Amino acid sequence: MGDVDLMCTEAECPRRAYEDPVLLNDNRVLQNLLALEDRYHPNQNYFRCxxxxxxxxxxxxxxxxxxxxxxxxxxxxxxxxxxxxxxxxxxxxxxxxxxxxxxxxxxxxxxxxxxxxxxxxxxxxxxxxxxxxxxxxxxxxxxxxxxxxLKWDLSAVTPHDFLEQILSRLSMDKCHRDVIKKHAQTFIALCATDCKFMMYPPSMIAAGSVGAAIHGLSNDPQLDVKLLRKLHEITGIEMDCLRGCQEQIEQTLAVNLSNMSETVETSSSKMDHTPSAHQQHTSHNEHLKEQPTTPTDVQDIIFR
Structure with a gap:
């Protein structure tokens, strides 16, 4: 009997569980999520009430x-x-x-x-x-x-829970699905930070994010119509509501990209007035040393 290597080797990054076809293909899972999502939907009027x-x-x-x-x-x-x-x-x-x-x-x-x-x-x-x-x-x-x-009720239904359910029901290869999923996840995060999306249920945000992702990658009007119909079949949400949510996501994305572009242009304009590249690099390093390594601008809300 040969020697047995008992050394424990750990992976550099944690391994994720494989997709479970039973959970993704069983319509009861999707229907349960749709039935439960209202239970975890916050009151969108809490700022006033x-x-x-x-x-x-x-x-x-x-x-x-x-x-x-x-x-x-x-x-x-x-x-x-x-x-x-x-x-x-x-x-x-x-x-x-x-x-x-x-x-x-x-x-x-x-x-x-x-x-x-x-x-x-x-x-x-x-x-x-x-x-x-x-x-x-x-x-x-x-x-x-x-x-x-929260009464210890922590397993809330979020848009992310619907993402795999929707994508698994769309006809596309894994490569395209992974790209669309990545874009949709970005849109879901964008919606989570914006108060106007609090009025939409998680299923609608997930469907709207998938629609916005596919529209941005294909820009095919005929495909958009077919996709809306398919998303309606999957979620049961009216097509007009899906279209409105998707357009809202696309508008919000456009505004954010425009703001980012203006910020970059302003920074570039300021850099053009620096005496030299070396001084600019030195000044930038000194500025980094003075700033905390984590985002803390949120504390400004105290003084507004």
Whole structure:
């Protein structure tokens, strides 16, 4: 009997579970998701009915910060939409001050990453991401409050849950499906940060994101019509509603891209006035040293 190698070798990155054809092809799974999604839909009027200090732009600012944190930590795609669901459901039932909004956002990511991520974000890391504006104790206390207000009902239905269900029912090869899925995931994250998408149920956002992704890659009017019909068959959502959601996503994307372009042009214009490339490089490095390595602009909401 030969020697047995007992050395444990770990993979560099965590391995994901394979797609389960039973879960993807059984219509009962999709119908259960459609039946449950309203249960986890937050009150879109909580800014007027519940919150006395939180405004929509504050939620958007915190949402963008949360998205940056999830990106930097390479979280699973499910983490960010789920954390935004926790944040909105909490704000739908509990009035808090604007000074605690970033704490709530950090706590929502903390809980969502525990549930969905193979390598959850640590409490210590989240404290650093807030530039130490919160403490470990504050985070764990908020976690207890969040769980209480959500009644420990954490397995919320999000647009991401519908994504594979929709894509598996569309006729396309795996290569194209992976590309469309990646684009759709980006659109879902975009919708999660924008308050106007709170009126749409998760299934509609997922379908609209898939439609926007395919439209952006093909730009074929005939294909768009066929796709709308197919998405209607899959989700049962009226075609006019699907079309409206998709157009809203495309408009929001166009606005964001335009804002990014203006920011780049402004930065380029400022760089043109620097004395030399060497001085520019030196100044840029000094600026980086002065800035925190994590996004903390969200704290500006306190002073607005």
């Amino acid at each position: 519940v919150q006395t200090d939180i405004k929509p732009y504050m939620r958007q600012m915190v949402g963008q910060w949360m998205l940056e944190v999830c990106d930097e930590q390479a979280c699973e795609e499910e983490v960010f939409p789920l954390s935004m669901n926790y944040l909105d459901r909490f704000l739908s039932v509990c009035d808090i001050s604007r000074t605690r909004l970033q704490l709530l956002g950090a706590c929502s990511m903390f809980v969502a990453s525990k549930l969905k991520d193979t390598s959850p974000i640590s409490a210590e890391r989240l404290v650093i991401y807030t530039d130490h504006s919160i403490s470990y104790t504050m985070l764990t206390d908020m976690e207890s409050l969040l769980l209480s207000k």
